[in-house]
Amino acid sequence: MSETLGFKTYAPAYLSPQASGKNLLIGANFASAASGYDENAAILNHAIPLSQQLSYFKEYQGKLAKVAGSQKAASIIKDALYVLSAGSSDFVQNYYVNPWINKVYTPDQYGSFLVGSFTSFVKDLYKLGGRRLGVTSLPPLGCLPAARTLFGFHENGCVSRINSDAQAFNKKINSAVANLQKQLPGLKIAVFDIYKPLYDLVQSPSKFGFVEANRGCCGTGTVETTSLLCNQKSPGTCSNATQYVFWDSVHPSQAANQVLADSLIIQGISLIT
Template structure:
């Protein structure tokens, strides 16, 4: 415990000294995935999965609802700041994704997307395959802005972040009788991991060499999951957490194989399950008072912005006391704890 604390303090001192020098530890951050990392791409497509109006963003800079599914910063925003960035890589579909802003990287994530292409199609969002196509397009734009040599350097040394899988289960598998009768959780997780492997290989083929991937969180602890699938079970829904852990074991094994197969690839699977589970299991220890429901509205079923809106009755006045902002997404306060954990886990990607 003492060694871990010393390591954490050393890392914190290192990052603060880097930030004070005004340099970034990686030239750019490129992000793919779902609502945990979407910074506004869904604002520009025809889907109900949007977060571009209050109370989303009420604790963000200028109280702006940017499309982030949070009251404030995402864990990836906090990570970018820790790595020395003073502004965030833009959502690729936004007007900000042009000119010198592209030098920071770009965010291709789309809330509701998953490793299963059908998950994205059901929600009318941008599937991972299309996110990769946009990334190819981005590379061409980057070359025009930076020149071929600098663009190649940015692509090679950038940090790539991937977050997906939760939507596949919560918005597809568990609520789709055709799917959950055709596949056992074990079979479906194997299918998702196969899709994950293909995605990483394609991303590697486009030049990515430093890739961080998030594990599944404790799905059974999400307030929406407790409401929809918990029945009379107290606490987190055990079978959903078991499914998440089973998926996480497989994605870790697949990642180990990818590193053996793909020369020069640095990969880390960020364990999101344990830090979030620990916060939910003992919220007071981490400075929270509520871990069973989200801040917005009733905090039990607001899985999309349709239900978390300016007229939502019961929205809490202080989100810092809540682990979850809505019924699926962590609050900025919880994201801070997750980001601290991810930075320590991801040291290998930036060394």
């Protein structure tokens, strides 16, 4: 998305050595692979929970003020574009495979729990000065290679019931966003729909220049994720990732992400201008 917006450099990962000095003026990346709205799931996946990411953001604000001055730092924080992408790992790497959760909560109940966490996060970010936020919807979870491997596929090569869960969650997120806009003066927030564009990629890959949409490039492409068993040297990893819709069993490839980013920018133009 940064490239699509025209940025020549990426915001550095906050915990990296690059996130210091004047580099802080271009922002920071607080994301953690396999994190999500469920704090416990993030811990189980050895990821940095959202609450800790928010703590790092507070820390970042202090460092930014030292570099730019308090007034300039406050302006940067207010005018910055924040992007929140979470939820997939909560379901695919936690809810569906964790009997301690899926025996207690229905998918709808778990989705409501996650949306509650999302709402709290947005309010906390707002208190810290954030005013422009784009949040991604859930993708068609039932079309992810991991879901196909675990549950088999049905309608149009996807797990229909899991796609239904994702659609139900997305309705909840949209409703929560509408309520937040009413509650928080000056907040500009939009849901970036990645469900439809990714579903279209999976159903008609050749239309977008892709060859493989059923499995990922990394390893076998059926179970590996970037947080588990997946890297460039994993046995079986493809040599032509640009032809794959998915990099691993959960995450889209860089080429697919570019297609998604183009769609997201169009959807969220009101946040950017």
